[in-house]
Amino acid sequence: MARAAVQRRLSWRLGEVAELIDETPRVRSVVLGVAGWPGHRAGQHVDVRLTADDGYQAQRSYSIASAPDTPERLALTVERLDDGEVSPYLVGELRVGDTLELRGPIGGYFVWDVGMGGPLLLIAGGSGICPLMAMLRHRAARGSAVPTRLLYSSRSLEDVIYRDELHRLMATGKGLEVFHTLTRVQPPEWPGYRRRIDQDMLAEVTWPPDLHPLVFVCGPTPLVESVATALVQLGHEPGRIKTERFGPTGG
Numbered sequence: 001m002a003r004a005a006v007q008r009r010l011s012w013r014l015g016e017v018a019e020l021i022d023e024t025p026r027v028r029s030v031v032l033g034v035a036g037w038p039g040h041r042a043g044q045h046v047d048v049r050l051t052a053d054d055g056y057q058a059q060r061s062y063s064i065a066s067a068p069d070t071p072e073r074l075a076l077t078v079e080r081l082d083d084g085e086v087s088p089y090l091v092g093e094l095r096v097g098d099t100l101e102l103r104g105p106i107g108g109y110f111v112w113d114v115g116m117g118g119p120l121l122l123i124a125g126g127s128g129i130c131p132l133m134a135m136l137r138h139r140a141a142r143g144s145a146v147p148t149r150l151l152y153s154s155r156s157l158e159d160v161i162y163r164d165e166l167h168r169l170m171a172t173g174k175g176l177e178v179f180h181t182l183t184r185v186q187p188p189e190w191p192g193y194r195r196r197i198d199q200d201m202l203a204e205v206t207w208p209p210d211l212h213p214l215v216f217v218c219g220p221t222p223l224v225e226s227v228a229t230a231l232v233q234l235g236h237e238p239g240r241i242k243t244e245r246f247g248p249t250g251g
């Protein structure tokens with residue numbers, strides 16, 4: 001990549017908040033208009049920098065949840081960690097019309113576009129759905145029929161991010177199957193899984209390794225590590241498993 005392009009990508013730019021969408025009681029999407037946005041690939045992230053009145057700065061990474069196909073509306077989806085420094089501000093304080101400093105897009109490994117084909121196996125825990133949603137939105141925007149399965153672990157039904165949109169995408173999107181597991185609280189007669197993702201669940205949901213699915217796993221570090229290990233034990237090629245770790249705790 002040309003030096004000028006790298007410098008453009010890594011310089012801070014301003015995004016203006018165009019819309020705020022409450023996704024769950026703890027999660028909000030921030031839709032930004034970013035002048036001069038260079039475009040991105042599904043799966044990439046940005047760095048967001050906040051500056052306090054006294055000049056103190058804090059910086060965190062957030063995946064881009066919107067598809068590359070809608071660059072004029074760049075969406076980040078943020079989960080509030082109650083003892084966190086940055087996420088409570090983004091989820092609770094930010095208002096439409098405010099500006100945020102951000103730079104990116106960043107990352108060239110955890111990315112998928114329709115040209116990469118499939119079958120596509122997406123596995124998420126909590127806000128780890130965000131970069132995978134960019135892939136699903138991109139797949140839908142391109143009318144792709146690449147066989148795709150999403151296994152998504154949430155604490156409870158009300159914690160499922162993008163619940164309605166996932167349902168809609170599954171209803172209309174050719175070849176998309178979505179499997180939920182609710183680890184803490186399940187509604188009565190819940191038909192889905194009721195435990196943390198384990199090897200037996202992966203064996204039921206995933207395609208056999210000889211179909212060589214392309215796998216993306218994203219979420220809290222312990223989930224990502226245990227899922228990647230279990231997939232390899234099931235015979236999936238390590239080189240086809242891409243992972244993104246969001247944070248140190250299990251949530």
Ligand SMILES: Cc1cc2nc3c(=O)[nH]c(=O)nc-3n(C[C@H](O)[C@H](O)[C@H](O)COP(=O)(O)OP(=O)(O)OC[C@H]3O[C@@H](n4cnc5c(N)ncnc54)[C@H](O)[C@@H]3O)c2cc1C
Nearest residue numbers: 060061062063077078079084085086087127130246247249
């Ligand atoms: C590449 C990348 C992409 C990311 N994309 C997203 C995204 O799309 N949406 C999103 O909500 N977050 C995302 N994150 C996590 C995000 O960068 C922050 O770590 C998170 O918002 C917490 O920041 P904070 O300042 O609120 O908490 P901090 O002040 O940093 O931490 C507060 C407490 O929470 C713990 N903690 C920190 N991070 C996490 C975490 N992720 N999960 C559980 N506990 C944690 C810390 O150990 C500490 O105890 C991403 C991280 C990476 C590396």
